[in-house]
Every structure is written in C-alpha cells, then in structure tokens.
Amino acid sequence: GTDGPDRVFRALRVQIAPDRAGLVSGRALESTALDSADVTSGTDTTQLPAQYSPGEVETRRYEGWVEAGYFRADADSEAPPFTIVIPPPNVTGSLHIGHALDHTLIDALVRRRRMQGYNALWLPGMDHAGIATQNVVERELAREGLSRHDLGRAAFIERVWQWKAESGGKILGQMRRLGDSVDWSRERFTMDAGLSRAVQTMFKRLYEDGLIYRAQRIINWCPRCLTALSDIEVEHSDDEGELVSIRYGEGSDQIVVATTRVETMLGDTAVAVHPDDPRYAHLVGREIELPLTGRRIPVVADPHVDPEFGTGAVKVTPAHDPDDFEIGRRHDLPSLVIMDERGVITAGGPFQGLDRFEARPAVLAALRAEGRIVAERRPYLHAVGHCSRCGTTVEPRLSLQWFVKVEPLAKAAGDAVRDGRVRIYPQEMSARYFDWVDDMHDWCISRQLWWGHRIPIWYGPDGEVVCVGPDDEPPLGEGWEQDSDVLDTWFSSGLWPFSTLGWPDDTPDLRSFYPTSVLVTGYDILFFWVARMMLFGLYAMADRGPDDAVPFRQVALHGLVRDQFGKKMSKTRGNTVDPLDWIDRFGADATRFTLARGATPGGDVAVSEDWVAGSRNFCNKLWNAVRFAQLNGAVTGQGVRPSSQLTAPDRWILSRLAAVTAEVDALFEQFEFAKVCDVLYHFAWDEFCDWYLELAKPVLTGTGVTGSDEAAAHATRQVLGEVLDRLLRLIHPLLPFVTEELWTALTGGESVVVARWPGQTADGATDGLPPLPADPAAEAEISALMRLVTEVRRFRSDQGLRPGQQVPARLDGLGATVLAQHEGRIRTLLRLSEPGADFSPSASLHAEGVTIELDTAVGLDVAAERKRLTKDLAAARADIEAVERKLASPSFVERAPAQVVGKNRDRLAAAQAEVARLTERLAALPADGAAVSGTA
C-alpha cells in the first residue's frame, strides 16, 4: 500500500540485483524482498525515470529528516560543537532571495560539519523587528480605517502577535522548502519569554555599570513613525534643496547667514561666527534683530564655524540641529522648540500649524517681503537624512532618550578583531568594521513604539528611577509608572548568539554551543547586527575570558543578490525574484546551487532564470549518472581493490577524486563557496560523466576490452559505486535533496545527511572514510588518452566526417602507447566499431602525438586540413618565439625559479617538435583539389 514514488525507490534498489552486482548491502536486499510484486513487474518499468523531478522528493525528504531527528544537536555530546545561529529574519514578511543565499551557505557549512562528525547546531528563529513590524501592522489597520491608538497599546500588541503567527509560519515553511537543516527544537523569537529575560538582564547590567543613561539630546526623529532612530537607521541621500542667504539685524548691526532650512530660523537663538574672523569681531557679544519674530538674539563666537563657508556666519537653532545644539550648550543659549513631533510648526504667529515643508516657502516669502533675502541658490544639492523604514525626511529633534555609552564596548569589539579572536572573511571587509566600531556615537536605544521590549525602568512619584531586572518585583503603588518606550530592535538582536542558548542562565546549551563558530550574513548588516553582537557578547560573556567571550570565531560575509545584469533587485525595478517560485519550477537544489555558485567571499551574486536552469541540469546530470550506475550494477560499500587490480581509468578517477576531495575541504574552510561548486561541477560533469563513464562502458559491458573479463568488470563496478558514493556525499551540503535521493538509492544507506564526510573529519571522529590513492601515472596516461581522442574528434569535425566514420590516423610515441593500452576504450569513445582498418598504431614512432593522414581518395578536404595545420603552426611558432625570447634573457635564467625555467624549456622543446611535425604534414599535403580524383 505505497504510492508511486516510493515504488520507484524500491525499484532503484532492485536494480542492484545480486546476480548483476555480485554483492549488495543487506538493506538493499531487504528492500527487494519487501516488494516482490514490483520486482517481478519487469525491469523496464522499474528503472529510474530519465529526468529528476524535485517537487515530491523535496517535501518527503525534508519531513523525513526532521522526523529522524538528524538536525537535532545534543548538548551532552562528546563530539566537538559547531554552532551557527541564524540571522533571524524579520517577521515582517517572507524570505527573499537574499535570505535564500544566506541560508544556502549556512546550510552547506552546517551539513558538512555534521557529516564530519561535529555536534552541529543551526539554531533557527526570527526577529520581532520592532519598527518594521509595527509599520506593517499599522498599515494593515489603516486599511480598516483604524490607528493603533484606536486599539490601545495592549490590543495593538495582541494584534501584532497575531500577525506574527501568520507571517512567521510562512517563513518557517519557506525554510523547510529550502532544505535548511535547522534544529527546530531550539527555535527562538526575540520576544520569547526567555529572550525577554536576557534583554532585561542586559539592560540592568549595563545600567548599573553606568553604560546606559538617559539624556536630553538631539536625536534623529521620524515625524511619520513618530519615534527616535539610531544613526544607522538614517539613510542619507543628496537631495535638491536651496541655499538661502538671509540678512539678520539692521544697519551696522547686520549679518548675513546662509541656510538650507529657512523655517528653522523661527527657533534661532543666536548667530555664530568664528572667533578669529575679523569681519564680525565687532558684533560678537552684541544682540541683533531676528527677522519676523521681533526677538533679539546674540552673536557668539564659536570655533565650530568655518569662516570659509558661505558668509562665515551661522544661524543657531539649538532645538533643531545637532551642531547648533552643541553650540547652544557651549554658550548657554536657550533651546526654542518650534515644531512638534509631526513636524508641524508650533512657534505661533502666521506659521502656526503649518507642516515643516509648507512652512519653508511661507517663511521665505515673508522674509522676501521684508527684503531680507540677499541671495538664493537653487537647486542646491545637499545630504538629507531619511528614515530607513519609511523614507520620510528625518527631523533632528530635541528629546529625552535612553542611550548606550558605546565607547568602552566598541573598543573591546574592535580589539577582538584586531587581535584575531574573531576573523572576518573576506579580510578586506574588516576595514569597514573598524571604521565604524572605532568611531561610534552613543547609541540611542529608546523607541517611541509599542511593539518591542519595554524599557525596564520605573519612575516613582517623587522622581525615583528604578531599573527592574527579570527577577525583581516592579515597584507598585501610587504614582509609579513604567517607561512607555520600547528598545531598539537591535538591542535584542545583539544578544542573539547567547540569549538563544539560555543566557542569562548557565544552561547546558550555553556551555556547549557558545561561542558560536561562524556568523554568516550579508555585508550590509555588518554595522547593524554584527558589530552589536560583538559589543554585547564581549560584555555579557566576559567572565569566560577574552578568547571565549566572543560571540563567534569567524564572520563569513556574502554579498547581495543581483539580477542578471548585475543590477540591485528592487520592487520598483521589478526585477525581484521569489525563491519559492524558483523552487517550485526548478527545485530547491537548483536554486541553492545557483546562489552558492556565485557566492565569492563578500561578493554580490548575479542570478537569472537561465542560471537556475543550468543548475537544474546539473542535478539531472547527477541523477542520470546514478541511473547509469544502477543499470550497470555499481557496487558500493565494498571499497575498491588494490591499484594493481584496477584499470587505468579506475585509478585515474580515484586519484582525481582524492585531489578534488582535498580541494573541496580547503575551499570550504575559506568560505569559497563559488569555487567549491566549480570544482565539484567540473569533476562530476566533465571528468566523471563525460570521460570516466564513457571509459567504463566497455569494461562494464564486456565489449571492446582486451580479455573482457568479469573480474575487471566487477572491480570497475566497485570503483563506479565508490566514486559516486563519495561524490554524492561531497555535493550533499550544496544539493541536499537530489543527493539524498540518489545516495540512498545507490548505497541502500539510511541517509547521506548523517553519512560520513569523505574528507577531513572532526577531531575525535574515528569513522572517516579511508583516503583514496593518488596516482600520477594513471593521471598522465588518461590525459594522454584524452588528448588523443580529442585530436581525432577535432579532425573529424574539421573534415565534416560523420561520427563513427573511420579515421586514417597514425599514432606516434605516446599516442601509440596509449592506443596499445586502450584500443578498446578508444574505439568506443570514437565510435569505431570495426577493428583494424585505417586506425592502427603506426610503425613510425618519431615523436609524441597523433598524426592524422589525409586520404583524398575518400574525399577528405585538403583545404580544411591545410587551414587547421597552418593555424596550429602559427600558434606553435608564436609560442617558440615567446619562449625563446624569455630563455635568451640571462636575467630570466638567473632569477626566475628553476621550476619556471624548466617548464619553459620543456615548452620550447614541445613547441619545436610540434613545428617540425606540422611542417612535415603540411608538406605532405597534396595541392588543394588536385588529388581528389574521380575515383573518390
């Protein structure tokens, strides 16, 4: 009573029938026995389909893995830990293609470590994303004609939780589709009770250490979101504005100031000039008239003013400009607030109630009417800050906020990278990190929002301020009230590497899995998130000592996903990609491979549908390689015979696989995902499929092989099985689904997810796979064979001969040797069925290589051949010239490494031989057309 796909599965195993393969694993036999009905239904119908269909496989496999508990880490394990915490996606929406990239890379790292025998934990979770989520839900409410104030704080928060349940569920579903091997038993959310405890604990510690303080400051304010923003939540862009010069004062007491924000003049409380500026020395200390207001304001001298810029005089608006605020402090000026939290003028008078952008032209007009405008420059490009969430122009605003005193924390965060306790990949990116960490302003952490961690501060009726820890009782009684603000969402994300493991409690998870191993994320949140985790991790976990307090040992940064033209993806551009769409149409593996394949360290990834199709084709290639292996009775689990009993192609492919395995290991350690993909892709496709399988065919089918003996065939079946077995394991971290489907079918093993990695294993893991023998001799032999075959094919193609048509060739030197050893294989590769004839070793063995002889009697094209030979000759001559020039230089011979000189000598000899051979062949060619007689 099973469904179709399962049948295909068992059928696969049936293919490894004992009579074909000789031996087969017990599991495969069991499977065979389970469903004898299918076995008898005939081999033709029970073969693997010719194409891989990911859809059904992926969901079935994923659920199977979760049920089997493969992704669950064990805090009591003896094995060395490997931990990655997910960069928690915002609950605001769904995962985009950038997440898919991030998850693909993380998953590949985690899966490899798991196979290597590490106690691997990938901890999943999500971020409550304070302002972003609140905005989304508020927008939703707005569609119902409601505002959050209509609901009230408690009901609104309830509503956000509801929203989180839906949206969060969607995200988790997407992660399953991607194949993320996360430990679902450890899923976290930044607003969980446990994490809230961590937030409160952290706040209290910082507060008690004097690292959190409350102060009246000019902060970035979003008049739309109605909250403070931190510096990094402000995005600057060069916007068109106007630079207006206004005359303040009258007669000899006049001074001209320039501003881009005319309307703020209503709040001016001084004019500042440079102390050494002779032009205005006489005015310093005097009061002049401020237009439109009837107020008189002082002229002060402040070194901040640049006498070179504009008129050298600055209007000072302490309540609405951070610089001016500082000047105001230095000169004890009053701060006059002329705007409310929505950016509406509250200064009274004719401008009362105007929005800041309406007030600007209105004030300008009024000034002009009084003849106060000296000059106007427009358009005037200058940097303007915008809210990173909604794009609204940020308004500097004087208000009472909570801040983290960053300096001591940032110093430690910088040092951890400087002295190598945390390594950033690629290293060049650490420069950016230092730029920021070494020059960080205090961090404004209070937000005037409802969705988030409430600031754990209570104010008493008599001005008392009490910080309430998670285990403290909040002060009760008349007049006590909790601060109404919430914390910046990055406050809780900064705790993520340890709050998720149980901190502040000393849990087994925290002991086992902290510090985490690698942090994988896009360079775009290096400042937002990575730096904050460094700040907080080093502080909170300081009792572990400097080495183990770090939140992660390595930071692997990747880039942004871009479209096929390298353009940034954006909704307005309409070039965004939904990862689910690609997964539906091409499969999760193809989607993952496409992303991984472009992932150079720190580099952006350009993708398009064509590339995904290419990756899908690769999956299909693997599928068919296994199909081939099945049909030919590949054997796994037996290892391979000693080299002396193997054919050259067998030894060659094993040797190559050994090299590839080592290469892949080294590349993974450097987070060179693109190269890992490249190496595996070319090994699997070019070397294994295009050459090895073709070479194995005659052995396996017993045709065309000298002696065609069964022992050799069995040895090759073992090699075929062994190579595919290991290859699938190597690719599994990148293509988890196909490899699982194929590996279990091929080997009868339980799951490749928990199969042992073919390369390096964790310290203490004793059951690694034995290393494969390197065999340089076999590699040389087979590459000679490849050259020979390629040369003949090229000739055939040049001459327009049909495949399989006899080629009149003479083999010299190595060519002859290769042919003598591999004639059967070569005949198969060249589709030459008849033995002997025009294709045989020649008696003339004057040099290495192949000589193809034109037989005009059968109508071969002399002109084409002459063209080819001439071209090759020119290339060879150019080569000689270049190398000779090099070798003629005494300084080259003296100074270049001996190896390089030797290589060049070899190259020269080879090129000279080539020229001789080509010259001879050219001379031997009949005149064009002349020899083609009527007898052809």
Added chain:
RNA sequence: GGGCGCAUAGCUCAGCGGUAGAGCACUCGCCUUACAAGCGAGGGGUCGCAGGUUCGAAACCUGCUGCGCCCACCA
C-alpha cells in the same frame, strides 16, 4: 566632504607576477543503448586609458577616465 572597491569573451564573473579561464549565449555536426535539461567540435578577449617597476605585468606602483558601495552634523 571622507573612505573602500570595481573596470578581463556578447552577458555575469573567476584569475591577482610566469603559456588568457568558467557558466550562459553563439556557430557547426550528432536522437552514440544514463541524460537532447544531452553528446562532440569550434569561434570570440591588444585583460578601461597613459606612464612606471620587473628578465617577465591582466596581476605590483602612479596618474587619468568611467562606474559601484559605505561613512558623513558643514550651515
């Protein structure tokens, strides 16, 4: 305004001191009994420009040009 990075085949990119590479696209020939989502062969690049260092430069240095990105309180 400051800092960083990039300019290599039609497109996207790798190579970063010793014979110019990949994928896709393109041309030609093939339904070869694993795969036409395939097989075989091929064309295509004075490595942005100008100097310099070196026996040797796509790679190192300088300048220029053209693009990105990050940071930023110059009114």
